Amino acid sequence: MGVTSATPLRAIPGLGVYSAARGAKNAFLQVAGTEAAPHSVQVNATGIPAGRIGDGQEAAELVLAFTTGASGFLAGRVIPISGG
Numbered sequence: 001m002g003v004t005s006a007t008p009l010r011a012i013p014g015l016g017v018y019s020a021a022r023g024a025k026n027a028f029l030q031v032a033g034t035e036a037a038p039h040s041v042q043v044n045a046t047g048i049p050a051g052r053i054g055d056g057q058e059a060a061e062l063v064l065a066f067t068t069g070a071s072g073f074l075a076g077r078v079i080p081i082s083g084g
Contacts, residue, residue, distance in 0.1 A: 003059070004029070006047040006080045026078045033076020042071065047080035 007015050008023035026045065033043035044066060062081055065071055 004045045004047050004078060009078075009080055029078060030076040033074075042066065042074060042077060044071070044074055045078045047078055048065035071076060 004025055005018070005022040007019040008026055008079055010064050012019065026047075029045045059081055062079065066074075
């Protein structure tokens with residue numbers, strides 16, 4: 001499980017280099033997730049924030065979901081926690 005940024009998912013002026021770096025990380029996580037899935041290993045990421053900074057409880061609840069069987073069919077996904 002990686003924590004990444006929502007910046008590559010929506011344009012934010014002045015953050016071109018940061019967005020490109022996070023976009024590369026997201027692409028890597030997607031490929032790694034696809035490659036690891038046949039071995040019953042999950043690689044996924046969450047993206048934070050948009051509009052406001054999420055609180056720890058909000059992020060923790062999604063991370064907790066990844067530790068249960070509820071996420072057993074996900075592989076290489078980037079899931080934004082962006083408030084919308």
